[in-house]
Amino acid sequence: MATACDIAPKRAEPEGDGHASVAVEHLRKNFAGHTVLNGISLSVNRGETLAVLGRSGTGKSVLLRLIIGLDTPDSGSIRILGQTIAGLALDRMGAIRKRMGFLFQHAALYDSLTVGENVAFPFVHHRREMSRSEREGRVKQLLAEVGMESDLDKMPSDISGGMQKRVGLARALALEPEILLLDEPTAGLDPISSAEIDDLILKLQRERQMASIVVTHDLHSAKTIANRLALLNEGDVAIEGTFEDLERSGIEFVKEFLKQS
Amino acid sequence: MSYSGSTVVARINPPLPGQRIAVLGTTVRSAVGVFNGFFEWFGRLGIFSWQVVKAAVTPPYEWRELIRQLDEIGSKSLPLVALAGAAVGVIISLEARYSLSRFGAKAMFPATLVYSVIQVMGPVITGLIVSGRVGAGIGAELASMKVTEQIDAIEASAVNPYRLLAAPRILACILMLPLLTLAADACGLLTGWFAQALVEPLSFHQFIESGFHGATFNAFLPPTFKTAVYGLIIGLIACFEGMRTRGGAEGVGRAATNSVVLASLFLILADVVLVKLILVVFP
Numbered sequence: 209m210a211t212a213c214d215i216a217p218k219r220a221e222p223e224g225d226g227h228a229s230v231a232v233e234h235l236r237k238n239f240a241g242h243t244v245l246n247g248i249s250l251s252v253n254r255g256e257t258l259a260v261l262g263r264s265g266t267g268k269s270v271l272l273r274l275i276i277g278l279d280t281p282d283s284g285s286i287r288i289l290g291q292t293i294a295g296l297a298l299d300r301m302g303a304i305r306k307r308m309g310f311l312f313q314h315a316a317l318y319d320s321l322t323v324g325e326n327v328a329f330p331f332v333h334h335r336r337e338m339s340r341s342e343r344e345g346r347v348k349q350l351l352a353e354v355g356m357e358s359d360l361d362k363m364p365s366d367i368s369g370g371m372q373k374r375v376g377l378a379r380a381l382a383l384e385p386e387i388l389l390l391d392e393p394t395a396g397l398d399p400i401s402s403a404e405i406d407d408l409i410l411k412l413q414r415e416r417q418m419a420s421i422v423v424t425h426d427l428h429s430a431k432t433i434a435n436r437l438a439l440l441n442e443g444d445v446a447i448e449g450t451f452e453d454l455e456r457s458g459i460e461f462v463k464e465f466l467k468q469s
Numbered sequence: 470m471s472y473s474g475s476t477v478v479a480r481i482n483p484p485l486p487g488q489r490i491a492v493l494g495t496t497v498r499s500a501v502g503v504f505n506g507f508f509e510w511f512g513r514l515g516i517f518s519w520q521v522v523k524a525a526v527t528p529p530y531e532w533r534e535l536i537r538q539l540d541e542i543g544s545k546s547l548p549l550v551a552l553a554g555a556a557v558g559v560i561i562s563l564e565a566r567y568s569l570s571r572f573g574a575k576a577m578f579p580a581t582l583v584y585s586v587i588q589v590m591g592p593v594i595t596g597l598i599v600s601g602r603v604g605a606g607i608g609a610e611l612a613s614m615k616v617t618e619q620i621d622a623i624e625a626s627a628v629n630p631y632r633l634l635a636a637p638r639i640l641a642c643i644l645m646l647p648l649l650t651l652a653a654d655a656c657g658l659l660t661g662w663f664a665q666a667l668v669e670p671l672s673f674h675q676f677i678e679s680g681f682h683g684a685t686f687n688a689f690l691p692p693t694f695k696t697a698v699y700g701l702i703i704g705l706i707a708c709f710e711g712m713r714t715r716g717g718a719e720g721v722g723r724a725a726t727n728s729v730v731l732a733s734l735f736l737i738l739a740d741v742v743l744v745k746l747i748l749v750v751f752p
Contacts, residue, residue: 316621
């Protein structure tokens with residue numbers, strides 16, 4: 209099966225003005241005295257997928273929350289599409305968030321809305337000029353891309369976890385984002401559903417050429433969908449590179465992580 | 470321990486000065502902690518209120534959500550509020566008839582019932598009923614959304630959660646409380662009259678004429694419209710407690726309970742201030 213490393217270049221080029229799509233520098237974050245991120249630096253360019261791996265509790269999801277602005281770092285900088293997001297007011301941050309898509313670990317679908325209404329949510333709030341029929345057409349198209357077109361009128365509680373993630377992915381892609389953040393997209397899924405989600409992410413990446421950051425503890429999934437992998441350990445990036453770079457590494461933690469995965 | 474005959478006498482040594490100081494220190498630290506927590510809560514509520522006001526006065530406005538909340542908070546609370554108002558009317562009627570008869574003031578019954586219901590019981594009972602139903606509902610709903618990351622998803626979708634979730638609910642509470650109070654008052658007066666009429670014939674026309682004799686709008690409108698402040702308290706506290714929830718199912722339960730308890734408490738305390746203000750501004 210083709211992987212991201214076969215399809216995409218090893219290292220995609222930065223944006224036209226030289227900025228990476230996402231650039232994180234010396235990022236630090238503590239929670240109640242416990243250091244979760246200890247000055248990490250990463251960058252992702254357009255068309256590239258970076259998988260962030262590590263043991264549970266090593267700050268992988270915290271990193272994504274900092275990038276989307278749901279939490280603020282203690283120090284360091286985050287630049288999204290060339291713009292520093294530190295200290296931005298909610299509405300100004302909103303302009304940047306419209307160019308990003310986020311898939312939460314448990315999909316976070318709005319449980320009072322149907323599947324179709326969930327996917328239509330970004331259009332209702334950010335594309336008010338769209339007619340109802342245009343919006344419905346676009347929603348059907350997005351759901352068809354993720355294989356959920358026949359579940360338009362179902363409630364989130366009526367569909368499985370894997371199906372919820374597909375709907376969450378469709379919602380994240382609604383505004384055609386330039387950056388896609390995925391938090392454990394295959395967590396809690398059986399191997400077949402995981403492989404389907406991986407294939408879907410790979411297909412979308414090939415078509416849309418977004419800058420993507422995937423947080424996962426699933427090494428197999430990371431190998432399939434990512435060009436580069438970054439392995440976190442105790443708040444630091446233990447190693448960053450291709451899967452082959454990780455295999456060649458002499459770092460004990462990396463060898464142990466690969467052995468146990 | 471020392472023995473005296475067949476009885477055992479236990480001598481308890483008095484606490485050492487150091488122990489007394491340690492106990493005092495612990496007590497002072499606990500009291501300081503409580504005060505700190507109290508002021509911290511108020512501070513966070515203030516910041517939350519500011520965020521909601523900022524979001525509410527800047528477009529785009531969430532009219533559809535506001536209309537939905539007006540229905541949820543207003544029309545769906547109406548049966549409960551009407552029933553409570555009706556019950557209060559009967560209670561006041563029974564109590565007032567007994568008390569006024571004792572003092573030879575039965576003729577004052579219609580005015581007593583009208584003033585009691587409209588100026589005091591109607592607003593307070595409506596506020597407490599809505600605090601229980603709506604406060605708990607909003608607190609639990611938003612808390613549930615918080616712990617399942619739905620509020621984070623709203624924010625990540627570049628939609629302001631204060632504008633979408635909090636502002637429509639708070640505004641709906643402010644608008645609906647006076648209307649619900651009117652409904653409670655109407656039911657209270659009707660059932661109060663009916664309870665009296667069962668004992669002593671009194672036409673409804675006579676009852677209304679006698680009860681409202683000499684009254685002006687100042688006597689009745691301010692007590693009804695002060696319930697808009699109740700609505701602000703209920704909506705604000707319920708949204709605040711819901712949107713700051715942590716801790717899964719336990720957190721949801723705690724948010725719902727806190728919403729009801731704190732909203733009811735502040736509503737009663739606010740009434741002390743509001744009653745005094747009304748008496749000064751509308752003598």
